[in-house]
Amino acid sequence: MTQRGLFLTFEGIDGSGKSTQARMLAEHLRETGRDVILTREPGGSAGAEEIRSLVLEGDPDRWSAETEILLFTAARRDHLERTIEPALTAGKVVICDRFADSTRMYQGLSRGDLRGLVDQLHSLMIKREPDMTVLIDMDPHTGLSRAKGRQGAEERFEDFGPALQRKMRAGFLALAEEFSDRFRIVDGNRDMDSVARDVTKIVTAALR
Ligand code: ADP
Ligand code: TYD
Numbered sequence: 001m002t003q004r005g006l007f008l009t010f011e012g013i014d015g016s017g018k019s020t021q022a023r024m025l026a027e028h029l030r031e032t033g034r035d036v037i038l039t040r041e042p043g044g045s046a047g048a049e050e051i052r053s054l055v056l057e058g059d060p061d062r063w064s065a066e067t068e069i070l071l072f073t074a075a076r077r078d079h080l081e082r083t084i085e086p087a088l089t090a091g092k093v094v095i096c097d098r099f100a101d102s103t104r105m106y107q108g109l110s111r112g113d114l115r116g117l118v119d120q121l122h123s124l125m126i127k128r129e130p131d132m133t134v135l136i137d138m139d140p141h142t143g144l145s146r147a148k149g150r151q152g153a154e155e156r157f158e159d160f161g162p163a164l165q166r167k168m169r170a171g172f173l174a175l176a177e178e179f180s181d182r183f184r185i186v187d188g189n190r191d192m193d194s195v196a197r198d199v200t201k202i203v204t205a206a207l208r
Contacts, residue, residue, distance in 0.1 A: 005088035015147030140165035
């Protein structure tokens with residue numbers, strides 16, 4: 001029997017535990033025999049990973065907010081064409097660390113209100129939404145200190161500090177209400193295994 005593909009995304013502020021939970025879920029589903037693609041944005045295909053370096057490394061002010069929306073959307077289009085859609089067609093579970101909801105938040109809210117532009121470009125070039133989005137809700141202060149604990153060249157958005165983290169958290173919760181059919185909220189202020197248990201329960205129900 002061929003299995004139906006499922007497109008799952010994780011969203012939340014920096015340091016909320018998305019990458020950790022995406023990895024744990026992928027391991028769990030593989031143990032149950034599912035074919036899983038674990039991927040991330042920006043990135044997830046060769047071309048999109050190149051764009052990732054352009055947007056997350058170097059001087060962030062060299063892109064206007066509008067150009068940044070184009071770059072994130074270009075990366076997403078490539079990722080969708082080359083990685084996500086072929087995997088879903090083959091019946092796989094695609095687990096993606098961030099997707100279009102992150103653009104609605106970061107590019108849509110962080111430098112003025114550009115949500116309309118993000119949505120217009122999304123409906124032109126991307127069209128697709130995930131089957132289910134797990135929002136890991138997290139205290140902004142804790143999220144920031146966890147994110148700061150990881151050193152690296154990609155400091156871009158963490159650098160905006162606590163005010164942006166608070167704004168993004170509120171924005172994600174509002175987005176979860178706006179798209180309540182596909183969003184599930186999980187409390188990230190707990191140990192990894194407790195969070196993972198909730199995530200597994202939610203996703204297992206969706207796969208049934
Ligand atoms: P994100 O992808 O949302 O930025 P990560 O999964 O990379 O978050 O987690 C950020 C940091 O916090 C990592 O060092 C990770 O090991 C740690 N971490 C993740 N989940 C938890 C948790 N539930 N409790 C404590 N630390 C965590
Ligand atoms: P990510 O690697 O998920 O960072 P973190 O693990 O800290 O959450 O994403 C890198 C940064 O890219 C993050 O600060 C959010 C930002 N981002 C956008 O601004 N727009 C987008 O569309 C996406 C997908 C990410």
